[in-house]
Structures are given as structure tokens and as C-alpha cells.
Amino acid sequence: MVVLACSAAAAAPGEPALRSFAIVGDAIPDSLTGAPGDAARGRAIVFNRQVGLCLLCHSGPFPDEKFQGNLAPDLSGAGARSSIGQLRLRLVDASRLNPATIMPSYYRTEGLTRVAPAFVGKPILTAAQIEDVVAFLATLQE
Amino acid sequence: MTAAFLRVAILPLVAGFASLALAADIPTAERRSGSEFMGPETRAMQDDDTTNPGMLWVLDGEAAWRRREGAADKSCADCHGYAQTSMNGVAARYPAFDAAKGRPVDLEERINMCRSEQQKATPLPFESQALLALTAYVGRQSRGQAIAVADDARTYPFIAAGREIFERRQGQLDLSCASCHDDNWGKKLAGAPVPQAHPTGYPTYRLEWQTLGSLQRRLRNCMIGMRAEPYAYGTAENVDLELYLMWRARGLAIETPAVRP
Numbered sequence: 001m002v003v004l005a006c007s008a009a010a011a012a013p014g015e016p017a018l019r020s021f022a023i024v025g026d027a028i029p030d031s032l033t034g035a036p037g038d039a040a041r042g043r044a045i046v047f048n049r050q051v052g053l054c055l056l057c058h059s060g061p062f063p064d065e066k067f068q069g070n071l072a073p074d075l076s077g078a079g080a081r082s083s084i085g086q087l088r089l090r091l092v093d094a095s096r097l098n099p100a101t102i103m104p105s106y107y108r109t110e111g112l113t114r115v116a117p118a119f120v121g122k123p124i125l126t127a128a129q130i131e132d133v134v135a136f137l138a139t140l141q142e
Numbered sequence: 143m144t145a146a147f148l149r150v151a152i153l154p155l156v157a158g159f160a161s162l163a164l165a166a167d168i169p170t171a172e173r174r175s176g177s178e179f180m181g182p183e184t185r186a187m188q189d190d191d192t193t194n195p196g197m198l199w200v201l202d203g204e205a206a207w208r209r210r211e212g213a214a215d216k217s218c219a220d221c222h223g224y225a226q227t228s229m230n231g232v233a234a235r236y237p238a239f240d241a242a243k244g245r246p247v248d249l250e251e252r253i254n255m256c257r258s259e260q261q262k263a264t265p266l267p268f269e270s271q272a273l274l275a276l277t278a279y280v281g282r283q284s285r286g287q288a289i290a291v292a293d294d295a296r297t298y299p300f301i302a303a304g305r306e307i308f309e310r311r312q313g314q315l316d317l318s319c320a321s322c323h324d325d326n327w328g329k330k331l332a333g334a335p336v337p338q339a340h341p342t343g344y345p346t347y348r349l350e351w352q353t354l355g356s357l358q359r360r361l362r363n364c365m366i367g368m369r370a371e372p373y374a375y376g377t378a379e380n381v382d383l384e385l386y387l388m389w390r391a392r393g394l395a396i397e398t399p400a401v402r403p
Contacts, residue, residue: 049332053220053315056332067333071326095316102326104315112316116371 018107019127021092026084028092030128032107032127042136045129046075052133057102061140072103079138087134091125106130162301167390174364176337176395179310179328180246180403181197188401196278196347196399199245199271199354204270212263218276229283237385241329245378246300246385249277250356251392267403268375274354278345281398284387288395289342291388304386307379319383328382334403340391341384343400357384 021028031037045052047065054060060075074130078087089096092101106124125133148296177185185191207218207225222228236244240255247255253276254265266273293301322331323339330336344357351359358380362372373379 069329069331069333071322071329071331071336102317102321104317112312112314113310114312114370115314115367116369119369122314124314 013068018109018123020056023089024085024098026097027083028088029085031131032088032092033131035131036130037131037137039131039132039133041129042132042134042140043131045125045133046136051129052102054133061142075137077140077142079140080142084134084138085135088130091130091133144367161268162298162389166324170328170393173340173391173394174338175342175391175397175403177342177397177400178213179337181336182329184401184403188343188397194347194399194401196289196354196401199275199278199345199347200282200399202271202275203277203282206276207279212257212261215261216261218256221256225279225283230282231284231287231348233281233284233382233398234287234289237291237300237381237388239300244379246297248357248381248384249262249280249374250358253277253280256389269356269359274345274356277356278354281396284396285398286395289340289388289391291385292385293389293391293392297385300382301386301389302385304382304389307383308386313365313368315368315370317368319364335375339387339391341387342391342394343402345398345399346400348402350403357387392394 019032021032022030027134041080047062048061054075055062055065055068057069057072058075059070060078064140082090090103092107093105094101094109095105104124107127107130109121109123146307169344177188187195191197204225210217210220218225233249236252239250240247240252250268250273253273257263257265266276268343272275291297311318319339322336327336327338341357341360344360345354346357346360347354348360358373359381361383362375365372373383
């Protein structure tokens with residue numbers, strides 16, 4: 001079993017660093033915030049095309065939601081296919097599982113190129129937002 | 143093994159411009175203009191000159207072609223005559239290498255070089271009505287012609303540089319142009335098909351813009367979507383990307399002024 005402890009390096013002055021987390025195998029078993037997320041808030045993040053961005057590429061069991069994408073796997077059954085910890089790593093940094101993936105790393109600020117000034121040093125989602133999305137995805141059992 | 147990985151593995155082995163085409167590229171027989179990915183209504187709007195809004199810029203450009211400008215008091219027509227003959231096929235070959243600059247220039251830059259050097263007039267700003275109109279008028283004279291930018295020892299380094307940018311992951315979302323337009327074309331992004339990124343119809347009337355716009359404007363749009371810092375208008379990076387995209391679209395027909403969603 002491989003355990004990797006990670007934490008953000010060199011956050012800009014005055015900006016909070018990313019929280020540290022431990023990768024165990026193909027998962028991050030522990031909550032980034034130390035608390036479980038809120039599935040209702042997570043649902044709103046997943047559906048928001050400026051915040052979660054998820055439905056630009058993914059489809060899901062959301063018949064009322066128009067203009068979903070199919071560049072990425074359908075989210076139906078995501079919570080049955082993957083454990084909470086596996087979902088968390090897929091959101092935090094899917095490139096650790098597949099370096100060629102087009103899935104953005106939602107909680108990584110290092111190793112990026114030519115990031116627009118408004119987003120430099122910021123992850124796509126905060127630790128609390130990651131936990132909310134994980135909690136919502138875990139509800140997608142079929 | 144993914145296409146992206148193959149490219150990374152093969153690129154260092156490319157020895158000369160004879161090998162510019164790579165195994166992971168979209169095969170010639172599968173290359174399709176963006177107009178083939180859009181709905182029949184948008185296609186019909188483009189194909190009928192009386193409904194294609196880009197034709198309004200073409201008409202403006204026709205008037206500008208004959209208008210004397212600058213300290214030299216010369217018009218485009220004074221040197222180039224009838225655009226229908228002198229500009230026939232020109233846009234299909236741009237960006238083109240300029241010996242004095244030692245690098246390729248796009249159609250907008252070429253027009254502004256004529257203004258500065260021949261008309262002794264001030265260059266037209268990027269995305270100005272006047273520059274878009276002249277570019278659309280010149281581009282219109284190549285409609286239906288096959289894209290054929292020069293692919294030789296002089297342009298090769300710039301085509302290769304454009305490819306390098308096209309395949310480089312950028313921005314907070316860590317995507318490359320190739321992530322979508324080489325590896326996932328035809329799939330749906332937010333419900334709309336991802337095209338192959340062939341610049342067949344610039345300047346293009348984009349319904350989302352509700353105006354005509356340049357290829358550089360379109361490239362900047364995608365960069366902003368990737369949450370990357372877009373290249374400034376007129377930079378070498380933008381022109382290299384334009385040249386690579388036109389080389390990549392070789393053989394496809396010019397549709398200027400195109401209409402796109």
C-alpha cells in the first residue's frame with residue numbers, strides 16, 4: 001500500500017495553502033476538511049456551469065438538465081462504482097490515476113502552465129466544495 | 143495508448159518538414175469543416191448571401207477596397223485592381239511567410255502592412271469594423287478554394303511552433319487545444335458538438351458574438367474558457383497557431399464569411 005502525504009507548496013503571500021491530504025492506493029480516504037460534505041450543496045455545484053463545470057463534459061441522471069456533455073463518463077452510478085475515497089482522489093487530482101486524462105485536477109495549483117491571473121494559486125474548487133461534490137456523487141447509486 | 147501520449151512520444155523523432163503529419167493526426171478523409179457539425183438552419187444562413195450577416199462586412203470591404211487612404215492617397219484597387227481576380231485564392235494561402243519580417247504574417251497583418259507601407263496610413267486596430275470588413279472582402283474572393291498554406295523550409299519552424307502550442311496543456315483547467323479538437327471532436331461539450339477546429343471561414347459571423355470576428359478572437363475565446371491567459375492580438379504565438387491550424391486544415395474549402403453558432 002502506497003501512502004503519499006501531499007500539501008500545497010508556495011502559496012502566494014496572504015493566500016491560504018491547500019490543505020494536506022494523504023493518498024492511499026487509488027483513494028484519499030479522509031475528508032479534506034475533516035467533516036463530511038453536504039450533498040445538496042454538492043448538487044448545486046455540479047449543476048453550476050461556472051463553478052463545478054461538471055456537466056459541460058459529463059452527463060448524469062438529471063433529465064431536467066439541458067445541454068449536458070459526453071466527453072467524459074456518465075455520472076449515473078458513480079457512487080456505486082467508486083468509494084467515497086476514490087471519488088475524492090478523482091476530483092482532487094485525477095491525473096495521478098491517468099496522466100493523459102482530460103479531467104481537470106480540481107484541487108491542484110502546481111504544475112500548471114499560463115494560468116489566467118484571476119485563477120493563479122487557486123484550486124478550481126475549495127476543500128469544502130470538494131467534500132460537498134463527493135457527498136452528492138456518492139448518492140448516485142444507479 | 144492515447145493519441146496525446148503517442149504525439150508526445152513521436153514528436154521528438156520528427157526530423158524534417160516531410161514528416162510534419164503524424165500518425166495521431168485526424169486522417170485526411172475524416173477532416174470536416176465546422177459547418178458540417180452545425181444545424182441545417184445555421185448552414186442555410188451561411189450558404190445564402192441574402193441571409194449571411196457576414197456579407198454586410200464584405201460589402202463594406204468592397205467600398206473600402208476602392209477608397210483612397212493615407213498620405214499616399216492610394217486605394218487597394220490602385221495597386222491590386224479587381225479583387226475578384228487579384229485576390230482570388232490569396233486567403234487560402236495565409237498566414238504566409240514575409241521575407242522582410244522573417245516570419246509568417248496573417249491576412250490582417252498583411253493588410254495593415256499595405257496600409258503603413260503603401261498607403262502611408264495608420265494601421266487598423268484588431269477587430270475594428272474597418273479591418274474585419276477588408277479581411278472579409280479579401281477572404282470572400284477565395285470562397286470554395288482549397289486551403290493550401292506554404293509547407294516548406296521557411297514555414298516549417300512556425301508550423302511546428304504552432305503545433306507545440308496546440309498540444310500544450312494550459313490554464314487552470316489544464317487542457318490543450320488537442321484535448322478537445324484532436325482527441326474528442328464529434329462528442330458533445332455542454333450539448334454542442336466539438337468541431338475539429340479548422341479555420342475554414344474567417345473572419346466568421348458567430349451567433350454567440352452577434353458580430354463578425356477574427357480567428358485570433360476565436361483562439362482567445364478558447365484560451366479564456368481553459369482559464370488560461372490568452373495571447374495578445376498580433377503576437378507570434380497567435381500567428382503560429384493560425385498557421386498550424388490552416389496547415390492542419392489543408393484541402394478543406396474556404397467558406398468566408400462563414401456563420402457559426
